[in-house]
Amino acid sequence: xxxxxxxxxxxxxxxxxxxxxxxxxxxxxxxxxxxxxxxxxxxxxxxxxxxxxxxxxxxxxxxxxxxxxxxxxxxxxxxxxxxxxxxxxxxxxxxxxxxxxxxxxxxxxxxxxxxxxxxxxxxxxxxxxxxxxxxxxxxxxxxxxxxxxxxxxxxxxxxxxxxxxxxxxxxxxxxxxxxxxxxxxxxxxxxxxxxxxxxxxxxxxxxxxxxxxxxxxxxxxxxxxxxxxxxxxxxxxxxxxxxxxxxxxxxxxxxxxxxxxxxxxxxxxxxxxxxxxxxxxxxxxxxxxxxxxxxxxxxxxxxx
Numbered sequence: 024x025x026x027x028x029x030x031x032x033x034x035x036x037x038x039x040x041x042x043x044x045x046x047x048x049x050x051x052x053x054x055x056x057x058x059x060x061x062x063x064x065x066x067x068x069x070x071x072x073x074x075x076x077x078x079x080x081x082x083x084x085x086x087x088x089x090x091x092x093x094x095x096x097x098x099x100x101x102x103x104x105x106x107x108x109x110x111x112x113x114x115x116x117x118x119x120x121x122x123x124x125x126x127x128x129x130x131x132x133x134x135x136x137x138x139x140x141x142x143x144x145x146x147x148x149x150x151x152x153x154x155x156x157x158x159x160x161x162x163x164x165x166x167x168x169x170x171x172x173x174x175x176x177x178x179x180x181x182x183x184x185x186x187x188x189x190x191x192x193x194x195x196x197x198x199x200x201x202x203x204x205x206x207x208x209x210x211x212x213x214x215x216x217x218x219x220x221x222x223x224x225x226x227x228x229x230x231x232x233x234x235x236x237x238x239x240x241x242x243x244x245x246x247x248x249x250x251x252x253x254x255x256x257x258x259x260x261x262x263x264x265x266x267x268x269x270x271x272x273x274x275x276x277x278x279x280x281x282x283x284x285x286x287x288x289x290x291x292x293x294x295x296x297x298x299x300x301x302x303x304x305x306x307x308x309x310x311x312x313x314x315x316x317x318x319x320x321x322x323x324x325x326x327x
Contacts, residue, residue: 054102058301063164073172082303085266087114112148126160136219152220154194200323214267217298254284260325263290264298
């Protein structure tokens, strides 16, 4: 099945490239795969406008399972440079991203969290909840923009320096808010395990019955064990994510209740955690810093 998928994507890619048109100006064409990279570029391009930038995976979509369209492949075919996450985060697009620049290429494996898959252990791609790793990826994006637009290197470096300061302030904000949660309540329960780097970076424990994949099924044993964990530790709240099925957390609440406990499912408009995508433009969490603050405020407010 995987071989068929790769061949199909390659055929679509070649077809899309043949029908592309050049941009109307002399700026390089930049393709980015996700909202996170698009936000990095927007920060660095503030006051510069050095690229024609197009994003492939729309806000709110799950990159793990996103199916590329012919129009997406046309964007990639016309790009002078493509920026993508790597670590297999783009899932079904991985086979056609070999010519781009992975913003995680220089990450050291020992700094990455691991996850279990059917064929063994691999790196957890959700690195953006480690602000130190996010800085490293941001540096890779900055260096790539300078390479293709060296005339604006000074402005890129200026924007970079200012944003690094903002990331340091964000790190302190996250620490302070988590410290507001009583130590015995610092347990984050989410559907899929996108918050491992939050756990390794800060004093909070993370559990997810669905595991790392957003399209996997949850076994009865996994959900029963998570329900027992919630009841035994008197956890007040569990959290829905924007890119996962909320019914799974409702089911978990029901099982907790059957065991004599009770827990709130935090969901609804502007109350869901953002994990694999930033929010659509104009919504809370539509930039990386706003996303992180949004998540931590929801977590801290409901676990205190």
